Amino acid sequence: MSKRKCGEQQLAVGECVSQVQRVLRERFCHQRLPQKPVGLESQYKHLLELLRRTAVHGESNSVLIVGPRGSGKTMLLRCALRELLELQEVKKNVLQVHLSGLLQTDDRIALREITRQLQLENVVGDKVFGSFAENLVFLLDALKKGDKSSSRPVFFILEEFDLFAHHKNQTLLYNLLDVSQSAQAPVAVVGLTCRLDVLELLEKRVKSRFSHRQIHLLSSLSFRQYQDAFRSELTLQDDFPDSKFSQEWNLSISKLCEDKSVDEILQKHYNSCKDFRSLHSLLLLAVSRVSVSNPTLRAVDLLEASRMSSADSKGNILHGLSILELCLIIAMKHLNDIYEGEPFNFQMVHNEFKKFLQRKSHSIHNFEKPVVFKAFEHLLQLELIRPVDGGVCKVQREYQLMRLMLDHTQVMEALQRYPQCPTDVKQWAVSAFG
Numbered sequence: 001m002s003k004r005k006c007g008e009q010q011l012a013v014g015e016c017v018s019q020v021q022r023v024l025r026e027r028f029c030h031q032r033l034p035q036k037p038v039g040l041e042s043q044y045k046h047l048l049e050l051l052r053r054t055a056v057h058g059e060s061n062s063v064l065i066v067g068p069r070g071s072g073k074t075m076l077l078r079c080a081l082r083e084l085l086e087l088q089e090v091k092k093n094v095l096q097v098h099l100s101g102l103l104q105t106d107d108r109i110a111l112r113e114i115t116r117q118l119q120l121e122n123v124v125g126d127k128v129f130g131s132f133a134e135n136l137v138f139l140l141d142a143l144k145k146g147d148k149s150s151s152r153p154v155f156f157i158l159e160e161f162d163l164f165a166h167h168k169n170q171t172l173l174y175n176l177l178d179v180s181q182s183a184q185a186p187v188a189v190v191g192l193t194c195r196l197d198v199l200e201l202l203e204k205r206v207k208s209r210f211s212h213r214q215i216h217l218l219s220s221l222s223f224r225q226y227q228d229a230f231r232s233e234l235t236l237q238d239d240f241p242d243s244k245f246s247q248e249w250n251l252s253i254s255k256l257c258e259d260k261s262v263d264e265i266l267q268k269h270y271n272s273c274k275d276f277r278s279l280h281s282l283l284l285l286a287v288s289r290v291s292v293s294n295p296t297l298r299a300v301d302l303l304e305a306s307r308m309s310s311a312d313s314k315g316n317i318l319h320g321l322s323i324l325e326l327c328l329i330i331a332m333k334h335l336n337d338i339y340e341g342e343p344f345n346f347q348m349v350h351n352e353f354k355k356f357l358q359r360k361s362h363s364i365h366n367f368e369k370p371v372v373f374k375a376f377e378h379l380l381q382l383e384l385i386r387p388v389d390g391g392v393c394k395v396q397r398e399y400q401l402m403r404l405m406l407d408h409t410q411v412m413e414a415l416q417r418y419p420q421c422p423t424d425v426k427q428w429a430v431s432a433f434g
């Protein structure tokens with residue numbers, strides 16, 4: 001395999017390609033944090049300042065980060081923690097407890113998890129506590145330094161914060177927010193949630209203990225920021241093991257960004273979804289096409305990735321149907337036209353199909369009725385047709401009313417691409433869908 005020389009580093013092209021794949025996949029699968037959150041500067045500053053006040057000055061605090069799925073709530077928090085923990089005094093001192101409403105489904109489990117994460121299982125031992133509050137205060141006291149005068153700051157991070165509001169009496173939320181309001185110990189409670197109405201879920205006593213600080217991540221990226229994100233997400237950093245390869249790679253990415261067709265693809269994706277998650281899934285597909293024989297990313301890779309990500313899954317199912325099944329779908333469409341969208345049953349579809357077979361010349365076999373019924377059932381299994389009443393009514397299967405779950409472009413596209421589709425079937429379809 002060919003080798004690249006670059007200073008002291010010398011990697012085979014194959015090795016470089018697999019490193020690129022690894023680095024970028026980690027980035028796109030949310031295992032690596034971005035250097036800075038894009039377009040969220042003020043929110044980032046706000047959060048960092050709040051956390052810093054707890055970590056450095058021992059002030060207690062509570063804050064909610066609110067935004068839709070994929071808007072970067074977790075990323076924002078993790079970036080702020082990363083920056084904060086770069087300070088030596090903070091790194092040594094601060095403790096973090098990460099809880100998730102999806103995992104800690106009741107307060108007992110949550111308390112056990114808090115104890116585990118604070119590494120206090122041995123200290124707690126077999127002690128029995130009268131109340132949740134007593135237990136929590138004991139844990140926080142156990143964190144006090146040798147001289148017992150000051151506690152170590154603790155960040156309580158609650159992902160899916162709204163789910164904690166469903167716990168009995170909201171005991172965990174009440175106690176955490178109570179501690180964050182009193183001067184017992186320096187505590188920051190950070191809740192992450194998608195629900196804008198989250199405060200309405202809180203009981204009065206819980207709500208009154210919350211600071212009412214909220215950081216909203218509601219504004220979406222501008223197209224300019226989206227383009228910049230595209231470039232920076234694909235750019236390799238200086239720590240890439242082969243600097244010659246990474247220079248060439250970065251150069252090719254710069255060229256790609258100037259390509260008009262790339263801009264068009266990005267514009268299309270931006271119009272349908274403006275968040276990082278959808279950009280990442282597009283880039284993931286594109287990067288998987290990079291190989292030894294094609295060691296840079298090309299516009300055609302992006303085009304193919306875009307085609308794959310917007311592929312119609314039902315359309316793909318249609319490609320795998322037998323010609324008999326396809327004929328039944330065409331018969332259903334004929335029925336839809338005749339009865340103006342009213343539902344149909346197997347018997348009606350079978351009759352319509354037989355009408356087609358009665359034409360003078362046709363290339364389709366005369367299938368036995370049970371075989372046609374089997375094909376009909378298969379369409380039902382694939383959910384290309386659905387029972388009108390959801391299958392509740394106990395009618396004989398052949399007379400159950402169904403609806404077709406496809407539109408005409410999906411069927412016509414499938415027919416165009418169907419290998420060796422008989423002409424008369426195509427014509428029959430055109431008369432139904434054309």
Ligand SMILES: Nc1ncnc2c1ncn2[C@@H]1O[C@H](COP(=O)(O)OP(=O)(O)OP(=O)(O)O)[C@@H](O)[C@H]1O
Nearest residue numbers: 030034037038068069070071072073074075276277
């Ligand atoms: N403004 C941004 N700048 C850089 N990366 C971002 C930004 N917004 C989102 N991302 C990236 O998008 C991905 C999804 O973000 P994240 O997991 O933080 O979203 P979330 O709001 O916590 O979603 P969920 O509600 O599902 O937990 C991450 O890889 C993150 O790095």
